[in-house]
Amino acid sequence: MIPAAPDVNGVAVPPEILTARYAHSQDGAPRIVIIGGGFGGLYAAKALKNAPVRITLVDRRNYHLFQPLLYQVATAALNPSDIAAPIRAVLRKQKNVNVIMGDATGIDVDRNVVRLADGELAYDILIIATGATHSYFGHPEWEENAPGLKTIEDALEIRRRVLRAFEAAERETDPARQQAWLNFVVVGAGPTGVELAGALSEIARQTMIRDFRRINPTSARVILIEGVGRVLPPYPPTLSEKAASQLRGLGVEVMTNAIVTNVSDHGVRVGETTIPTRTVLWAAGVQASPLARTLGVPLDRTGRVLVEPDLSVPGHPEVFVIGDLASVPNVPGVAPAAIQEGTHTAKNIERMIAGQPSLPFHYHDKGSLATIGRAAGVADFGRVKLSGFLAWSAWLGIHIFFLIGFRNRLLVILQWAWAYVTFQRGARLITGKVEPLMKE
Amino acid sequence: MIPAAPDVNGVAVPPEILTARYAHSQDGAPRIVIIGGGFGGLYAAKALKNAPVRITLVDRRNYHLFQPLLYQVATAALNPSDIAAPIRAVLRKQKNVNVIMGDATGIDVDRNVVRLADGELAYDILIIATGATHSYFGHPEWEENAPGLKTIEDALEIRRRVLRAFEAAERETDPARQQAWLNFVVVGAGPTGVELAGALSEIARQTMIRDFRRINPTSARVILIEGVGRVLPPYPPTLSEKAASQLRGLGVEVMTNAIVTNVSDHGVRVGETTIPTRTVLWAAGVQASPLARTLGVPLDRTGRVLVEPDLSVPGHPEVFVIGDLASVPNVPGVAPAAIQEGTHTAKNIERMIAGQPSLPFHYHDKGSLATIGRAAGVADFGRVKLSGFLAWSAWLGIHIFFLIGFRNRLLVILQWAWAYVTFQRGARLITGKVEPLMKE
Numbered sequence: 001m002i003p004a005a006p007d008v009n010g011v012a013v014p015p016e017i018l019t020a021r022y023a024h025s026q027d028g029a030p031r032i033v034i035i036g037g038g039f040g041g042l043y044a045a046k047a048l049k050n051a052p053v054r055i056t057l058v059d060r061r062n063y064h065l066f067q068p069l070l071y072q073v074a075t076a077a078l079n080p081s082d083i084a085a086p087i088r089a090v091l092r093k094q095k096n097v098n099v100i101m102g103d104a105t106g107i108d109v110d111r112n113v114v115r116l117a118d119g120e121l122a123y124d125i126l127i128i129a130t131g132a133t134h135s136y137f138g139h140p141e142w143e144e145n146a147p148g149l150k151t152i153e154d155a156l157e158i159r160r161r162v163l164r165a166f167e168a169a170e171r172e173t174d175p176a177r178q179q180a181w182l183n184f185v186v187v188g189a190g191p192t193g194v195e196l197a198g199a200l201s202e203i204a205r206q207t208m209i210r211d212f213r214r215i216n217p218t219s220a221r222v223i224l225i226e227g228v229g230r231v232l233p234p235y236p237p238t239l240s241e242k243a244a245s246q247l248r249g250l251g252v253e254v255m256t257n258a259i260v261t262n263v264s265d266h267g268v269r270v271g272e273t274t275i276p277t278r279t280v281l282w283a284a285g286v287q288a289s290p291l292a293r294t295l296g297v298p299l300d301r302t303g304r305v306l307v308e309p310d311l312s313v314p315g316h317p318e319v320f321v322i323g324d325l326a327s328v329p330n331v332p333g334v335a336p337a338a339i340q341e342g343t344h345t346a347k348n349i350e351r352m353i354a355g356q357p358s359l360p361f362h363y364h365d366k367g368s369l370a371t372i373g374r375a376a377g378v379a380d381f382g383r384v385k386l387s388g389f390l391a392w393s394a395w396l397g398i399h400i401f402f403l404i405g406f407r408n409r410l411l412v413i414l415q416w417a418w419a420y421v422t423f424q425r426g427a428r429l430i431t432g433k434v435e436p437l438m439k440e
Numbered sequence: 441m442i443p444a445a446p447d448v449n450g451v452a453v454p455p456e457i458l459t460a461r462y463a464h465s466q467d468g469a470p471r472i473v474i475i476g477g478g479f480g481g482l483y484a485a486k487a488l489k490n491a492p493v494r495i496t497l498v499d500r501r502n503y504h505l506f507q508p509l510l511y512q513v514a515t516a517a518l519n520p521s522d523i524a525a526p527i528r529a530v531l532r533k534q535k536n537v538n539v540i541m542g543d544a545t546g547i548d549v550d551r552n553v554v555r556l557a558d559g560e561l562a563y564d565i566l567i568i569a570t571g572a573t574h575s576y577f578g579h580p581e582w583e584e585n586a587p588g589l590k591t592i593e594d595a596l597e598i599r600r601r602v603l604r605a606f607e608a609a610e611r612e613t614d615p616a617r618q619q620a621w622l623n624f625v626v627v628g629a630g631p632t633g634v635e636l637a638g639a640l641s642e643i644a645r646q647t648m649i650r651d652f653r654r655i656n657p658t659s660a661r662v663i664l665i666e667g668v669g670r671v672l673p674p675y676p677p678t679l680s681e682k683a684a685s686q687l688r689g690l691g692v693e694v695m696t697n698a699i700v701t702n703v704s705d706h707g708v709r710v711g712e713t714t715i716p717t718r719t720v721l722w723a724a725g726v727q728a729s730p731l732a733r734t735l736g737v738p739l740d741r742t743g744r745v746l747v748e749p750d751l752s753v754p755g756h757p758e759v760f761v762i763g764d765l766a767s768v769p770n771v772p773g774v775a776p777a778a779i780q781e782g783t784h785t786a787k788n789i790e791r792m793i794a795g796q797p798s799l800p801f802h803y804h805d806k807g808s809l810a811t812i813g814r815a816a817g818v819a820d821f822g823r824v825k826l827s828g829f830l831a832w833s834a835w836l837g838i839h840i841f842f843l844i845g846f847r848n849r850l851l852v853i854l855q856w857a858w859a860y861v862t863f864q865r866g867a868r869l870i871t872g873k874v875e876p877l878m879k880e
Contacts, residue, residue: 062607062870079519081867088651089868098653101607101870101877118876119611152871167502167541171559211528213538407858407866414854418847426847427521428529430502430541431592436558437541 029054029096030353033114033123035104035291037064037087040129040323040338042404047346049094052353056121058114060103062086065152066403068335069412071192073155074281075199076163076207076425080152082411085404104130106294109316115294125318125349128291128305129342132324132333135285135302142263146280149192156431158281162200163430165279166208168437169215176276182220183277185268187260188284189226190233191370194243196281197224198373201250206374206423223253223275225268227284230256232378234332235368239378242387246372260284286333288325295319300327309360311345317358320345331363335402340364371395374420469494469536470793473554473563475544475731477504477527480569480763480778482844487786489534492793496561498554500543502526505592506843508775509852511632513595514721515639516603516647516865520592522851525844544570546734549756555734565758565789568731568745569782572764572773575725575742582703586720589632596871598721602640603870605719606648608877609655616716622660623717625708627700628724629666630673631810634683636721637664638813641690646814646863663693663715665708667724670696672818674772675808679818682827686812700724726773728765735759740767749800751785757798760785771803775842780804811835814860 030053034041037059045057063084072078088099106115107128114121134148147157162184169181182204186197204220211217224231224247230240231247231254244254255270262269267276288303297313298306304327305313311326313319322345323338331337341361348358367381369391377391386394396416403409415426470493474481477499485497503524512518528539546555547568554561574588587597602624609621622644626637644660651657664671664687670680671687671694684694695710702709707716728743737753738746744767745753751766753759762785763778771777781801788798807821809831817831826834836856843849855866 060874062603062868079521079867080871081519081869084869086651086868089864092650100611101604102611103874103876116876118878152869156871163502164541171540171542210532211526407855407862407864410858411851411854411866414851415847418850422847424529424847426851427519428502428526429521429524429592431520431596434500434543436543438558 030124031056031122032125032127032349033058033121034127034129035059035114036129036131036323037061037099038067038129038131038323038338039335040131040342041127042087042090043339043342044127044129044322044346045091045097045342046094047343048096048349051096051346051350053096053125053349055097056123057087057091057097057099058102058104058116058121059087059099060101062088062101064090064404066399066408067150068399069403070149070152070155071195071199073152073427074149074158074162074196075203076159076428077199077419078412078415079427080155082408082415083403084152085408090404104291107291107319109295109313109319112318123318125320125352127320127322127342127345128295128325129321129323129338130289130291130325132286132288132302132304134282135287136282137285139263142282145265146187146263146268146282148282149196159427160430160432161279162203163428164437166204166212166215166217166220167430168278170212171438178215179219179221180266180276181278182215182217183275183279184220184222185275185277185280186222186224187263187268187280187282189224189231189254189256190283191368193224193226193281193283194231194247194370194372196283197222197252198247198250198371198376201247201252202373203425205251207425207428218251221253222251223255223277225258225260225270226254226256227259228256232368232370235370235378235380236385239380239385239387243370243372243378246376246378246387250373250376286324292321292325302327310348310358311341311361312348312358317352320348328361328363334368336366337363369395369398470564471496471562472565472567472789473498473561474567474569475499475554476569476571476763477501477539478507478569478571478763478778479775480571480782481567482527482530483779483782484567484569484762484786485531485537485782486534487783488536488789491536491786491790493536493565493789495537496563497527497531497537497539498542498544498556498561499527499539500541502528502541504530504844506839506848507590508839509843510589510592510595511635511639513592513867514589514598514602514636515643516599516868517639517859518852518855519867520595522848522855523843524592525848530844544731547731547759549735549753549759552758563758565792566760567782567785568735568759568761568765569763569778570729570731570765572726572728572742572744574722575727576722577725579703582722585705586627586703586708586722588722589636599867600870600872601719602643603868604877606644606652606655606657606660607870608718610652611878618655619659619661620706620716621718622655622657623663623715623719624660625663625665625715625717625720627665627703627708627720627722629664629671629694629696630723631808633664633666633721633723634671634687634810634812636723637662637692638687638690638811638816641687641692642813643865645691647865647868658691661693662691663695663717665698665700665710666694666696667699668696672808672810675810675818675820676825679820679825679827683810683812683818686816686818686827690813690816726764732761732765742767750788750798751781751801752788752798757792760788768801768803774808776806777803809835809838 103117208217322341371377379386379391543557648657762781811817819826819831
């Protein structure tokens with residue numbers, strides 16, 4: 001008999017998922033809890049499809065988000081639901097998974113319990129896959145004027161700011177103020193920053209060009225600021241050079257070795273210069289999910305867990321950390337790494353259940369890709385390095401292939417084809433609160 | 441020489457659109473200001489395509505919203521951008537229109553000026569088309585627990601509440617509380633209420649059925665409450681009866697002659713009975729845009745302007761009110777009426793410019809349509825009355841035809857076809873703030 005579960009925050013927790021310490025569920029199958037339905041968590045759950053386990057996947061959102069295409073929502077090319085799928089629907093047919101919506105706030109490794117904002121979940125084996133967000137390098141106050149791009153809400157906020165900036169410029173009569181509305185600064189030239197800057201330049205030069213009467217959208221400036229010496233720092237230098245030249249071809253001003261020292265609602269300070277702008281987008285820095293701090297184990301300087309070679313937490317072989325939250329030497333924070341870590345951990349769990357020792361994780365680098373606007377991009381597949389149209393085609397194909405759900409694939413292909421032919425972006429809506437456009 | 445425009449709220453207003461009283465613009469063309477880019481305003485602007493006028497269309501949103509399909513966003517079938525198009529893009533090729541984003545807060549008919557939250561606009565001829573919202577019959581405090589459906593934000597909030605209710609029910613263990621999460625109440629059985637109720641029932645019985653482990657979504661109840669004696673009160677009684685029977689066939693509980701006397705976060709009070717529910721949707725009542733009150737002319741009891749037969753404001757032949765904001769005898773508050781009023785007003789403006797007297801407006805009732813879920817609906821085209829599959833097909837065709845933009849039409853057709861075949865709804869995302877799901 002399993003003891004009755006205590007109420008947490010006044011909410012009754014179903015006894016079959018909250019049991020006493022180390023107890024197994026009624027049917028004797030180990031209870032696996034997976035926190036996070038991103039690439040790591042979702043692929044771990046899928047890889048456990050035939051395992052004799054009871055999985056509870058908990059996420060504070062009800063959907064899996066295909067983050068590599070999030071910048072396309074931010075730049076009005078795609079809809080949120082084109083790149084997101086309800087986790088429940090994705091795992092509908094997998095009978096050993098129970099999906100619940102809940103916000104994990106802490107891990108109690110001694111009691112084998114995940115604390116939620118409104119309850120608790122007991123586990124025998126835990127996979128933590130809550131990812132990372134952007135970091136403002138000790139300046140959290142910059143966030144208000146320089147939103148990052150990690151969630152659908154972030155993407156809609158960026159879309160709102162970019163589109164409102166053109167609307168405000170159309171109404172502004174003072175030339176200097178008008179230009180400030182038309183200056184867009186992207187901080188950080190990793191793949192997200194490069195993709196954002198390329199798309200912003202295309203919006204100004206192609207999408208908006210015939211829509212305004214007073215402003216000339218091509219007078220918009222897009223400035224991409226990178227702290228180190230080249231764009232796409234993790235890529236081979238030859239590709240960085242190609243990417244920079246493609247960006248310049250699109251009209252993006254690339255500033256390397258440039259350190260941002262202040263961000264306000266009227267400008268970005270870079271060294272001794274201030275760039276007047278009303279729109280700053282943040283694509284720099286990484287900061288791990290705060291959940292890691294509740295584990296009480298050593299973290300790296302960005303807050304990621306220093307995991308064992310098998311991705312388990314030191315001293316807790318039953319707790320695994322995967323994806324952007326795990327600090328693994330020489331493994332980048334990209335979707336393919338999270339997917340590989342998820343499936344590897346699923347394999348290790350099956351081995352644990354079979355009484356076999358776990359195996360260390362090895363990352364298979366299948367290459368890197370970035371797109372830089374229309375029919376341009378760079379790709380590094382080890383020996384094969386591509387740029388321009390070929391890289392862009394590879395990028396298209398791979399992203400469509402990995403996108404979850406046939407419906408989403410179809411809609412994305414259709415909208416990309418439409419945008420390619422017409423130069424239009426279909427989701428140019430300024431949603432959210434109605435606020436005065438013109439302000440000091 | 442036109443006097444320089446004063447700064448309003450510290451914002452410089454372009455002199456070419458803010459001029460002294462009754463002055464014409466530099467090129468001598470009368471300045472037409474249209475407030476609102478809904479059906480009335482947009483079709484008025486389009487109908488003035490070849491007129492020798494300078495039009496400024498101002499809207500606090502940057503898009504035209506196809507409101508008849510808004511309930512499909514609320515019920516996760518379509519994306520916001522499928523049923524909305526940037527006004528700027530719609531009117532791109534019409535060179536005599538200038539679109540600006542701004543929030544009209546008042547009309548000064550003596551100075552011929554529209555006050556914006558952040559500026560002013562002078563006009564020679566004004567068209568007010570700011571529509572209406574729902575009314576809580578003197579109980580504005582009900583809105584918090586019973587959102588209405590007029591904007592994209594409303595639709596996303598309703599989608600969020602409906603989807604969260606199923607998630608909360610999945611986690612709730614107390615049977616009574618669980619059932620309260622699965623009870624959905626729709627207040628008001630006009631077309632919007634009927635369409636919402638039908639779609640909610642389909643979500644529970646078809647879309648969600650295989651996605652949950654603990655709850656049975658078919659135990660959801662959808663209760664449609666109407667104050668008068670039948671659903672779809674403006675339609676012929678035979679069609680109301682058909683609609684009610686189709687709704688019951690979908691599992692909707694229809695309560696007529698039922699007056700809501702209280703709404704709280706735990707239930708709806710109807711007469712002496714309380715229906716326990718966590719999700720109430722409001723589709724009743726009409727309340728005109730508050731802009732009408734600033735005109736200083738007589739209004740009807742819902743705040744609409746009692747216009748002259750030519751839709752002008754009494755005493756101000758240069759100010760027209762069209763769409764849901766105009767009180768015109770025997771003209772319902774529907775999109776076709778707003779469109780007809782818009783094109784009629786454009787014609788009257790051309791007559792004014794030509795020195796001819798304006799003509800009174802006559803409404804051509806082309807019929808009424810409502811859809812009630814999958815392959816069901818009612819239609820009243822005067823002598824021809826349809827119900828079931830034929831009415832639904834007519835509804836589909838007419839809505840696709842009037843939807844703005846070929847891209848939107850294509851995407852909507854595709855998503856409807858997809859939903860029809862798979863019973864799935866593509867936009868089942870719970871977006872917005874992360875909040876604890878389980879609460880008292």
